[in-house]
Amino acid sequence: MIVRSARESDVSALLSLEREAFGPTAWREASIRVELTGVPASRYVVVAEADGVVVGYAVLMVVAETADVLRVVVATGHRCQGIGGSLMSELLAAAQRRGCATALLEVAADNGTARRLYAEMGFSVIDARRDYYGPGRDALIMSCTLSARRPPAATVSPVRDLTYPPVVLAVKAAFKALDLHVTMRGTEHIPTSGGAVLAVNHISYIDFIVSGYASLPSRRRVRFMAKKELFDHRVSGPIMRSLHHIEVDRGSGLASYATALDYLRRGEVIGIFPEATISRSFELKEFKSGVVRMAAEAGVPVVPVILWGTQRLYTKDHPRDFSRGKTVAVTVGEPFAPPRGANLVAETGRLKAEMARLLDETIRGYPEMPPGAWWLPASYGGSAPTPARAKELDSQELRSRAAARVAQRRQQVS
Missing domain, CATH: 3.40.630.30 (Gcn5-related N-acetyltransferase (GNAT))
Known part of the structure; x- marks a missing residue:
């Protein structure tokens, strides 16, 4: 052999x-x-x-x-x-x-x-x-x-952007047309230079747009880790690639991780949703440890970011509603730097606890909390699914998607 x-x-x-x-x-x-x-x-x-x-x-x-x-x-x-x-x-x-x-x-x-x-x-x-x-x-x-002696680090040029500026202008124009009130607090915590990981809660399909918008006061452009389907789409795919977002393929998850590390070492800001998928309860789901692991390995800080109100525009299980006059709130917490070799479970728990605190502050400071509202968590008097029920719905969706993928693959093979 x-x-x-x-x-x-x-x-x-x-x-x-x-x-x-x-x-x-x-x-x-x-x-x-x-x-x-x-x-x-x-x-x-x-x-x-x-x-x-x-x-x-x-x-x-x-x-x-x-x-x-x-x-x-x-x-x-x-x-x-x-x-x-x-x-x-x-x-x-x-x-x-x-x-x-x-x-x-x-x-x-x-x-x-x-x-x-x-x-x-x-x-x-x-x-x-x-x-x-x-x-x-x-x-x-x-x-x-690995025990190999590492060669001297090469000087890597920063990512060049041609599409980002016009996209930002288009987003600003859309927010104005929708009369969308975006209130932002703590944006000074996003570093003005060097690599960083933004850990963002996930409640809407437009979260990456709003959290990217929150980085503008620091004059930063965020590269988001996003599912492969967005890159495969004939319209969104070219845009995602031109903005240098990072494709996440379930069949090769470590490839996207390695790309994100490279970006961080170039001094880029990476945006990640530690819950991975949208929270149907609008409260925090279980966190993946990739945020902490990536930040520790790259030697960069984690910046917690909380969004609220985006679910009212476009989220799972509800029709889109882009009617005018809604409010979206963004809260950015203080950065922290997990040390290399950090206890991933403990540091991820620390991150989640801080984001839960910021989420509570943001919900309570939001101008509207109507009892029974579908977009308000059950624990705050709304009618959104409880975290337990949301987990059941997520499991059902996962099984349906897995069955659909298998059926599609079988059809392709045959």
């Missing part, structure tokens, strides 16, 4: 392995070709070959000083023979040659064989994503510190 760099002639073999390992969620042929030929500066693909037959492959993506293991696949009849370990060893050696300090990967929590292999290679669990692969199937994030 030999391990070698993948060639374009290996595409059909890799596609067969993909389908065997991942079924309807496998990468398509076009995606595999991109990994092999589209981005050579950041990708490294190797195959394991036995008697002239490709029996495994692995894919590495490198962004700045972080190596992201995207794939390690071994054919069913060749597993438990050390092939996976050989592929991983080659990937980590390549990461060290490229000056990476850290390697990251994600694995299903119920994949005991892979977890044992990664642990033997020096990886340890640093985070978990509940239901990442579908209901009841969690993903574990594992990290390994």
